[in-house]
Amino acid sequence: MNTTNDPARRSWVESANDPGTDFPIQNLPFGLFTRGEGDTPRIGVAIGDQVLDCHELVARGLLGSDAPARVRDALGAPRLNDFLALGRDHWHEVRVELSAILHEDTPGLRDDAGARAACLVPRELATMHLPMEVGDYTDFYASLHHATNIGSMFRPDNPLLPNWKNLPVGYHGRASSLVVSGAPITRPMGQTVPADGADPVFGPVKLLDYELEVAFVVGPGNELGRRIPIEEARTHLFGVMLMNDWSARDVQKWEYQPLGPFNAKNFATTLSPWVVPLEALEPFMIPGPRRADDDPANLDYLTWADDFGVDLTLTVEISSARMRETGTAPTLVSTGNYSDMYWTMSQMLAHHTSTGCPMNPGDVFASGTVSGVEESTRGCLLERTWRGQNPITLADGTERKFLQDGDEVLISGCCEREGARRIGFGPCNGVVLPVHETVPA
Ligand code: MN
Numbered sequence: 001m002n003t004t005n006d007p008a009r010r011s012w013v014e015s016a017n018d019p020g021t022d023f024p025i026q027n028l029p030f031g032l033f034t035r036g037e038g039d040t041p042r043i044g045v046a047i048g049d050q051v052l053d054c055h056e057l058v059a060r061g062l063l064g065s066d067a068p069a070r071v072r073d074a075l076g077a078p079r080l081n082d083f084l085a086l087g088r089d090h091w092h093e094v095r096v097e098l099s100a101i102l103h104e105d106t107p108g109l110r111d112d113a114g115a116r117a118a119c120l121v122p123r124e125l126a127t128m129h130l131p132m133e134v135g136d137y138t139d140f141y142a143s144l145h146h147a148t149n150i151g152s153m154f155r156p157d158n159p160l161l162p163n164w165k166n167l168p169v170g171y172h173g174r175a176s177s178l179v180v181s182g183a184p185i186t187r188p189m190g191q192t193v194p195a196d197g198a199d200p201v202f203g204p205v206k207l208l209d210y211e212l213e214v215a216f217v218v219g220p221g222n223e224l225g226r227r228i229p230i231e232e233a234r235t236h237l238f239g240v241m242l243m244n245d246w247s248a249r250d251v252q253k254w255e256y257q258p259l260g261p262f263n264a265k266n267f268a269t270t271l272s273p274w275v276v277p278l279e280a281l282e283p284f285m286i287p288g289p290r291r292a293d294d295d296p297a298n299l300d301y302l303t304w305a306d307d308f309g310v311d312l313t314l315t316v317e318i319s320s321a322r323m324r325e326t327g328t329a330p331t332l333v334s335t336g337n338y339s340d341m342y343w344t345m346s347q348m349l350a351h352h353t354s355t356g357c358p359m360n361p362g363d364v365f366a367s368g369t370v371s372g373v374e375e376s377t378r379g380c381l382l383e384r385t386w387r388g389q390n391p392i393t394l395a396d397g398t399e400r401k402f403l404q405d406g407d408e409v410l411i412s413g414c415c416e417r418e419g420a421r422r423i424g425f426g427p428c429n430g431v432v433l434p435v436h437e438t439v440p441a
Contacts, residue, residue, distance in 0.1 A: 001282045002092075004028070004099040007421045011102045012110040013120070015048030022414065022424020023047055025102050026283075028095055029239070029274035029426070030080055033126040041078045041129050046274055046426065047102055050120045057119055062109065063097060080132040080275070084219045085361035088235045091219070095279055128273035130180045132217065132362035137178060138352060139213070139245055139265070139366045140170040142343035146371035149383045154253065165295050167302075168343040168351050170365070173245075174266040178364070181272050181427045187405060187435040188267040190251035200254065204435040207249035207388075208403040212316050212379035212411055214338050215243040215366040216345045217275050221359035228353040230304040233346035236359065240281065240310070242272040242413050242428035243366050249382050249402065271364070272411075272428040283420035284311045288344045301354055302347045312338035314370055314413045316379065321406030323396045330410050331394045336379050338413075340372040405434040 003009065004026065010017050011025040023029065023046040033044045033051055044051035054075045057063035064072040071090055074082035083091075100106055109115055141147055144160075147169075151159030163169065179185075190205045219238040222228050228236050245265060252264030288307030291297070314337065317330035348365055369379040378384045381402050385391050388401030403409070411428035 002096075004095055004279065005283050005420070007419060009099070010104045011047060012104045012106070013048045013050055013102060015050065016102070018048065019422065021048050022426055024421045024423070025099060026421040027276060027280050027423045028098050029276040029280070030083070030131060031273045031275070032078075032080060032129045032131045033121070034129065035121055035125060035127075043075060043077065043080055043083065043131075044121070044126065045098055046123065049123050051123050051126045052098070052102070053119050053121060057101070060115060060119070062101065062115070062119070064094065067093065079362075081362040084132060084217065084238050087220050091238060091277065092279060095277065128180055128182070130178060130271060131273065131275050134175040134178050134362055134364050135360045137173045137175040137269070137364045137366075138170050139173045139368060140168050140343065140348050141368040142168055142341045142348065143368055143371045143379070144342040145340065145373055146369040146379065146383065149371065149378065153382070153387050154256075165342075166299075168348045170348065170352065170368075171260045171265075173269065175364070177266055178269050178271055179430075181270055181429050183270065183430060184433045185246055185268045185270070185430045186433045188248055188251075188263070189435060190248050190263055191254065192250040193254050205248040205251060206402070207382075208432065209247045209249050209381045210316065210403065210409045210411075211245035211247055211369040212314055212334065212336060213243040213245050213366045213369060214312065214314070214413075215241040215271060215364050216349070217241065218349075218359045218363040218365070219361055221361060221363065222353050222356075224358045225356040227356060228349055228359065230302060230307070230346050230350035233304075233349045234278065236349060237278055237345060239275040239277045240312075240425075241275055241364075242314070242411050242425050244270040244409060244411055244428055244430060245366065245369070246270065246430070247380070268430070270428055270430045272426050274426045276423065276425055280423055281310050281312075281415060284415035284417055284423070285309070286311050286339055288346075289342055298347075301350055304346055307344050307346050309339045309341065309344060310415065311417065312413055312415050314338060314379070314411065317410040318394060318400065318403075319408045319410065320394055320396050320398060320404070322398075323394065324408065326396070328395045330408070331392070333392060334376055334378055334384055336370045336372050336377040338367070338370055340370065340377070341367055403432050405432055407432050
């Protein structure tokens with residue numbers, strides 16, 4: 001930890017000192033935004049209710065002026081990938097500089113109304129985009145509670161497969177359908193089997209679900225044929241986002257054997273707009289999970305004495321179209337914590353690259369559904385309603401087994417602890433639209 005994490009640190013951006021803000025000066029997450037239609041996206045940093053425009057800061061000589069040109073170029077670029085490629089030392093230098101620019105005692109921008117108006121954009125006026133071009137996206141399955149719950153529904157006699165505690169199970173997802181919070185989600189079509197033994201049919205997916213997940217953004221990658229050792233994971237990981245891995249359970253049930261999820265998962269995955277740097281999360285890091293005495297020991301390539309988790313509280317809310325029309329607050333569906341996971345982000349990265357599979361700056365991998373022991377901590381409707389047996393009731397009195405058209409799923413997350421400033425992640429939301437009536441051209 002360093003001065004950027006100091007809980008006493010305050011900004012001249014007054015809204016950043018509000019105890020409830022997601023974006024105090026201790027956070028400084030990176031995103032990509034535009035102000036007007038047709039604008040070229042710019043890298044921005046969230047501070048209180050504002051976005052600090054990195055492109056503008058660099059152009060005015062206020063950021064990176066002592067850094068190598070490639071750092072300035074990366075900060076002025078229309079995507080985060082070049083910045084991600086710079087690596088941990090440069091990330092730290094830029095963070096220290098941003099924290100200094102925004103510190104309450106730093107004049108400069110604070111006292112220059114013209115520069116302030118050019119460099120700060122009210123967040124409500126900024127349109128957010130996916131921060132980076134994601135070349136590859138992988139989804140893991142790292143919660144023991146989720147894997148056991150799902151396994152017991154799909155395979156009651158054999159819930160947890162024999163590999164599960166030996167390696168972090170994952171599948172290669174589709175980067176092409178990653179979208180940013182707020183993008184609508186069209187209900188997909190799919191091939192399903194209406195009842196065991198019946199003939200398959202093709203039609204709108206009926207069992208549409210969300211999955212509450214945490215996603216990790218890769219910085220410098222590895223060459224083909226080279227591994228990322230687990231103890232070097234921190235230098236390859238820039239930050240953390242919230243994620244909703246929208247899932248079609250009826251499709252999944254029919255298709256998932258023998259090669260795992262395919263169309264059940266490839267139609268949409270929502271990411272929050274801000275990448276929270278791991279450096280901002282240091283006050284909330286906890287030792288990696290302890291294994292039960294009768295669990296298999298980690299093999300060496302998955303063992304790191306300094307491995308870590310993050311104490312990150314996550315919530316899922318649902319609001320129906322009717323609730324939004326009538327101004328009714330969303331219904332809280334579950335509250336989980338990322339510290340409940342069995343596999344760590346370092347283990348997932350080390351395992352993924354253990355074959356020499358290359359990672360590139362901007363690649364994303366995600367945790368899998370975050371579920372804990374309690375019913376209220378289960379991170380998807382399949383588990384939360386136990387395959388529809390125990391529907392939840394929304395504030396408008398309607399019941400949900402799975403998602404209906406018009407439903408909005410709202411995921412949020414924050415880190416809170418005595419002696420540290422609260423760090424938030426911003427929204428990870430999406431509204432379900434009806435299936436396309438006709439096949440679009
Ligand atoms: Mn998932």
